[in-house]
Amino acid sequence: MKQYLQTSARSAYVRAVMMALLVVCLLVPVAGIAQSGTTRSVEGKVFGPQDHPVNSAVVYLQDSKTNNIKSFISTQDGSYRFGQLSTDVDYQLWAEYKGKKSDKRTLSSFNSKKQLVIDLHIKG
Template identity: 45%
Template sequence: MSLIRRIRIVSGRHLRSAMLLPGLVVLASTAVSLTPVAHAQAAQPRTVDGKVVSGGQPVKGAVVHLKDTRTLAQKSYITAEDGTYRFAQLSSTSDYEVWAESNGKKSSTKTISSFDNKSSFNYTLKVD
């Protein structure tokens, strides 16, 4: 094979590779630009709020517990005059349990799943 023919074959291969390169750069930059958007949507913080009642009346001073079922970490909130409570900045990738206690009585436990895509939850906890 002559030297000129070899140069043409090698040059042709490099030319085809060079023609594909801009397309690969565009695909790679598109994938990189989409990643932060998808991550930001998944990382949206959650809130849990509501009221503690007994006999239909708000309970002042009830203790509301919020438990992360993965890490077993717990937070507590003491209700206000109107029986309200609020937990904010909760992870959307954790599962939670929330319940209230007052005067030796305990409410039923509400669960929040990481598979639920809502960002806020409102529960009335009854300690009857």
């Protein structure tokens, strides 16, 4: 009888360990999916007064929580890109070139898109 109880207890232990492993195996992919949705990106082009792409404009991105500002120098075709942006933060985005600025644009945390395209137009 004592040996039966030991075998029964061991079987219950093995079943519990197997169930825990199964739960972990099912939850790990879900956690990875949840984490992959925590960032987004914004890209676009900077245009001048006659809608020509502006090379070497400075594009600014300001984090509304920390007020930190990142910058990017637009490429020859006026392109810029910021990646790895938090989905939980609002951002302000604008461009400057030779003392002139574009309007500020807002990237809202309520916008669920993961890739945003925003063109900036510097006023003449």
